[in-house]
Amino acid sequence: MEEINIVLAGVGGQGILLAAEILGTAALKEGLNVRVSEIHGMAQRGGAVISNVRIGEKVLAPTALEGKADMLLGFEPLETLRNLKFASEKTLILMNNEAIPPPGLTTKMMNYPSLGEITEKIRAFTKNVVVLEAAKLAEEAGSILTRNIVLIGGLVATGKVPVKIESLKEAIRELVPARYLDMNMKAFELGYKYVQKKTKLAF
Amino acid sequence: MPDSHVLLKDSPGKHVLLLGNEAIARGILEAGISVVTTYPGTPASEIGDSISAIAAEAGLYMEYSTNEIVAVEVAAGAANCGIRALTAMKHVGLNVASDLVMTLAYAGVRGGFVIVTADDPECYSSQNEQDNRFYALLSNLPCLEPSNSQEAKDMTISAIEISEKLELPVLLRTTTRIGHTRGPVAYSRLTKPNLKGKFIRDVKRLVMIPANSRPKHPVLLKSLEKAKEISEKSPYNRVMHEGKNKEFGVISSSSAYNYTVEAADLLGLDVSILKLGMTHPLPEKMIGKFLKRHEKIIIVEELEPYLEMQIKAIAKDYAPNVKIYGKMNKPYFPREGELSTRTVATGLAKITSKKLPINFRKIDERYAEIAKDLPPRPPILCAGCPHRASFYVIKKVAGEKAVFPTDIGCYALGIAPPLNVGDIMICMGASIGTAQGIGKVTSADTIAIIGDSTFFHAGIPGLINAVYNNHKIIVAVLDNLTTAMTGHQPHPGTGITGMHNPTEKILIENVAEGCGVKYVKVVDPFKIKEAEATLKEALQYPGPSVIVFRAPCALMVVRERRRKGAEIVACKITNKCINCMACIKLLGCPALIVEEGTVSINETLCVACGLCASVCPYDAIECPEED
Numbered sequence: 001m002e003e004i005n006i007v008l009a010g011v012g013g014q015g016i017l018l019a020a021e022i023l024g025t026a027a028l029k030e031g032l033n034v035r036v037s038e039i040h041g042m043a044q045r046g047g048a049v050i051s052n053v054r055i056g057e058k059v060l061a062p063t064a065l066e067g068k069a070d071m072l073l074g075f076e077p078l079e080t081l082r083n084l085k086f087a088s089e090k091t092l093i094l095m096n097n098e099a100i101p102p103p104g105l106t107t108k109m110m111n112y113p114s115l116g117e118i119t120e121k122i123r124a125f126t127k128n129v130v131v132l133e134a135a136k137l138a139e140e141a142g143s144i145l146t147r148n149i150v151l152i153g154g155l156v157a158t159g160k161v162p163v164k165i166e167s168l169k170e171a172i173r174e175l176v177p178a179r180y181l182d183m184n185m186k187a188f189e190l191g192y193k194y195v196q197k198k199t200k201l202a203f
Numbered sequence: 204m205p206d207s208h209v210l211l212k213d214s215p216g217k218h219v220l221l222l223g224n225e226a227i228a229r230g231i232l233e234a235g236i237s238v239v240t241t242y243p244g245t246p247a248s249e250i251g252d253s254i255s256a257i258a259a260e261a262g263l264y265m266e267y268s269t270n271e272i273v274a275v276e277v278a279a280g281a282a283n284c285g286i287r288a289l290t291a292m293k294h295v296g297l298n299v300a301s302d303l304v305m306t307l308a309y310a311g312v313r314g315g316f317v318i319v320t321a322d323d324p325e326c327y328s329s330q331n332e333q334d335n336r337f338y339a340l341l342s343n344l345p346c347l348e349p350s351n352s353q354e355a356k357d358m359t360i361s362a363i364e365i366s367e368k369l370e371l372p373v374l375l376r377t378t379t380r381i382g383h384t385r386g387p388v389a390y391s392r393l394t395k396p397n398l399k400g401k402f403i404r405d406v407k408r409l410v411m412i413p414a415n416s417r418p419k420h421p422v423l424l425k426s427l428e429k430a431k432e433i434s435e436k437s438p439y440n441r442v443m444h445e446g447k448n449k450e451f452g453v454i455s456s457s458s459a460y461n462y463t464v465e466a467a468d469l470l471g472l473d474v475s476i477l478k479l480g481m482t483h484p485l486p487e488k489m490i491g492k493f494l495k496r497h498e499k500i501i502i503v504e505e506l507e508p509y510l511e512m513q514i515k516a517i518a519k520d521y522a523p524n525v526k527i528y529g530k531m532n533k534p535y536f537p538r539e540g541e542l543s544t545r546t547v548a549t550g551l552a553k554i555t556s557k558k559l560p561i562n563f564r565k566i567d568e569r570y571a572e573i574a575k576d577l578p579p580r581p582p583i584l585c586a587g588c589p590h591r592a593s594f595y596v597i598k599k600v601a602g603e604k605a606v607f608p609t610d611i612g613c614y615a616l617g618i619a620p621p622l623n624v625g626d627i628m629i630c631m632g633a634s635i636g637t638a639q640g641i642g643k644v645t646s647a648d649t650i651a652i653i654g655d656s657t658f659f660h661a662g663i664p665g666l667i668n669a670v671y672n673n674h675k676i677i678v679a680v681l682d683n684l685t686t687a688m689t690g691h692q693p694h695p696g697t698g699i700t701g702m703h704n705p706t707e708k709i710l711i712e713n714v715a716e717g718c719g720v721k722y723v724k725v726v727d728p729f730k731i732k733e734a735e736a737t738l739k740e741a742l743q744y745p746g747p748s749v750i751v752f753r754a755p756c757a758l759m760v761v762r763e764r765r766r767k768g769a770e771i772v773a774c775k776i777t778n779k780c781i782n783c784m785a786c787i788k789l790l791g792c793p794a795l796i797v798e799e800g801t802v803s804i805n806e807t808l809c810v811a812c813g814l815c816a817s818v819c820p821y822d823a824i825e826c827p828e829e830d
Contacts, residue, residue, distance in 0.1 A: 011580065016270030021220070024385050027222045031291035035351075036220070036385035039327055046793050058468065061544050062384040065469075066566045077767070084579055085570040102580040104620060105792040110578045121573050124216055 003056030005064035006155075009083040010075025012049050016149030018175060019073070020051035022152060025171035026163040027055045036201050038061035046103070048079055055162060059150055073155055075134075075148070076100050084125050091126045094155050094195070096117075096134035097146060114133045130158070130195055137190040146187035149176070153191025158199060164190075207256035207582065217390045224383040226352040226388045227291070227319060227462030230359025232261060235394030236289045236317070238281040239265045240274035240703075242660065243689035244293030245328040246379040247321035251291055252690060263396040267701040270294035270660040271632070275303050275318065279372070282316035283409065284400025287363055290317040294335045295630065299661070301338065304372065308342045309419040310409050311370040311426075313533060314400070315363035318344075319375045324458075324505050327379050327600035328688075330611070330630060332539065333397045334506035339374050339483035343423050345430045346374040346483035347439065350388035350455045354480065359441065360391075365433060367514060369426045374483070378505065380458045380541065384815045398399035405820055430692060431484040439480025440489055443755035446474040451555060452497035454484055454490070456504060459542050463503045466548035470557045474501075485513055493625050498634040501554055502529035505542050528554045583619055586794035587757030587810035590614045592728035594622040594791060595818065596752075600738040605648040606641050610634040610662075612654035613688045613756075621791045624652065632661025639665070639674035648742055650677045656694040669747040677741050678720075678749045680711050681728075683756040715749040722748035729754055731817050734793040748828050760808050772827040774810035774816060776802060786815040786824070 006023060010016045016036050024036035037052045052063045067088045074095035075139025087093060101112040122129055132154050138147035149172065155161055156168055169188065176184045209219055210229050219231065227250050229549060239258070240250030251267065258265035264281075268274035271292045278288035292300065297320045304318065320338065323329040339346035347362050349355040355377065356390045362373040407415050435438060444464075451472075455463045455477040467474055479485065494500055494517065502511045511529040518525050530536045535550040545563060552559045584591050594617045597607070609615055609625035610633065618625035627637050638651035653662050658680050669676055686692040693699040698708035715723045722744045726734040734752065741748040763772055771796070782802055786795050794809035795802060804815075806823075813826035 021385065025220050028218060028387055033387065034220065034385075037380065038222070038383045038385070039379075046580070046585065047391060048580045049316070058465070061465050062380050062458075062461070064541060065544050065561065066563060066570075078577065079580070081573060082580075084573055086565060101796060102578050103583055103795070104791055104798070107580055112578065113576075125569075 001058055005069050006053040006071045007064060007069040007083055008051045008073045009079045009085045014045050014049055014075045016049045016075055019148040019152055022171045022175055023053045026167040029167040030163055033057055033059055035059050035062050043060050044201055053161050071160055073151055077115055081118050081121060085203045087125045089126050092128040092158055092160055093122055096151060097131050098135040130198055131189060132194050138187055141187035141190055142183035149184045149187040150191035153188035154195035157192045157195035210253060211257050213393045215390055215392050218387045220385050221352050222249055222383060222385050223352045223355040223377055225253050227359050228253035230356040232361045233391050234360040234395055236287045236750050237263045237396035237398050238278055238286055238288040240278045241291045242266050242268055242271045242274050242296060243686050243692040244296050245689055246323055246382040247293045258702055264398060265701045269695060271300040272303050275300040279307050281387055281400060282312035286314040286400040289317045294320055294322040294333055297335055297338055304698045305342050306411050307372055308344050308423055309416050310411055312372055315366035317362040317375050318372055321382050322378045322568040324378055334509055335376055336482055336509045343427050344372055344374055346376055348480060348482050349381055350457050350460045352388045356388050364387045369430055369641055371426055378458055414826050427484055433770050434481045434484050434486040435489055436644040437481040440486045442475055443478045445614045448609045449472045451501060452493055453501045459503045459505045460545045462542050462547040465544045466551050469548050470552055472555060472557060487517050490514060491519050494518050494522035494525045496600040499526045503547055583793060584616050585757050586808045587812035589683055589728050589754035590681050591790055592814050593752040594624045596734040597787055598624055598695050598732055600735050601648055602649055603782040605650055607650050607652055607654040608634040608638040610657050613655050614652055616652055621788055631657055632665055635662050635665030635678055638676045639669055641675055642676050650679055659695045667718045674747055676747055680751045682711055682751050682753040685756050685759060687756045712753050719771050720747055720749050725751040725753055727754055728752040728778060731764045741744050756808055771804040771810055774804055774811050774824050774826045776804060777823050779821050781821060785820050786818060789818050
């Protein structure tokens, strides 16, 4: 199997590290070599969070090279934009459209770029962009906190993740607290179906 | 994070995706390490936390000690009764513990004792990026360096065995990328812990008066020779790949090794790579042999040229004509920050005159175009954080002229606008001491800001000094009833231990009074008027004073409410709001948002602490009453 690099980026509190761990655990279930990088400490305090999931026999380093992400899973538009250095025209970008403006923009006289501006810049990097309303779908599943699982469902629906759906579901069952499991499984389905429908239209 | 019980499964051969830190925890269980002590610090925290969650079930003893030197003392005491022990800490923690460690190297241990030091290249969550491999050189203690989770587990076990063989503590040095990267770990058998130790009186060995320590120094040096033999035969020191290229040879260790292999692959550079896992003492003969086989040697390591300095000395004896490339004379690799496949590939390309297959400059230029106008997103105090209320009060009462020495913890984020509280921060506990020096030679009011866990860790000697030498400072203890920054570990003020047993709750106000402070008050930072009045009074007090600003960490409050199934109803802005921006300009709360000149509240982030309602000059924010 070729090396697969998935970059996950967003804001502390969005469940990025759990999403990365689920992807990595699913890959390990299929006997694949994997590395998942995390940055802790500042993650819960509203800062930018980035994680890499790297799958492949020869993978050793925790992070992907610039321009070498096969997939960029953007949990937040601005953070997706911030991590475009990992993308190229070959990268598939799946982006949650939920804007979380960094606090203090007003005092710094800065504006949060419009979603249109952001997607335009992203499309200049790659045409493979899927935008989804993960927050809305998560609410539909039962809680905004399941948006990470919505995004994983969406990512799997693109068919680019080299693991079986069953392995991913098993990883979710192992890693999500039991009492929130149904909600998360629903979130997975909603994300999956949304992207499946959207990509069928797009490609 | 997986349930820590995953670590307790006695299923040899099973593969689990673990953080390096969790893998060390698994190594603890497989090695039968029975006493684990720690003071929490990123990037080491998950070692202690994973063990704390399962310690009682596993039958071992775990504690969050008050600071790193106490942690090492407790573990060293147990190890000297023949019990296997481990202490985990972040790199700067070893500075605190070093007084003990340097002389413990003379006294030694009977049971295996591993000291985990987690370095932080790139300062992801630290105040410096010191390279703790030099502690191995300084103390003459052996040092192992894992490069992935599997090795992190395996080396924990090897370190214990080496420690017992040499009767010396062994350092296990990780970095952020080792501790915080997940990789597959193959389980081996668990070993049952043993907490039944025996203290054997041996004054000559253990009482380090000059007459006893003097003869122990040559003993230590002799052990170092034995350690060198172990290093020569260590499975962790070996040529991982025999390359076709006979001109160049590469020597690397830890994270740098991972980048090196991928970078060489990228460049199509088929070179032999000597990987060092036991990096103190170095396998001199093995390295000498490797040097002799090549005309040119490239040394790839993170941070300081620790290997390079020593390998250059080895080269003088074994291969004086070999040319060595690294970071000392001409810097091919950076000495600061963390390495990456990119930085290593760039250095290797320069040395070997290979062409990089990726045009990084083009990527940089394209990215710079996009990144130039992006608003930054630094970490900030959470919505509902009690520190925000404390800082609001402190700034309002003490004003711009006061000096605020601050300390290590979430409250260091108080330096961000609009709060702007925090003028000097160096290390754990330093706020109280530096405040005294500043207060002595200036006319400014000096208010030291320190957290609860940090106060217990290193604040008390400073406070006693303030009383003894009569320094008129105010110590503001921001007590959120937990060690928040590192993941909510308990501390001496929480009434709970690392074994999850209830214990005496040590109150900071009682400690302060016990230290002789005459003005000690406890306030709720969300009761702004009272807190302001107290601080005003303290400013008038002629001697040192302590104000404990006590309110629980917002993250704990929210978690607790969620656990109870209680709904969190956000604050609401009413039609009285004229968008004067006072709440925005005074508080900088992430839940308060301005869009096109209008203030609104993000209901997902707001935890209804009510601070914005308290400061609103138009009484235009409604905060739901807690049920």
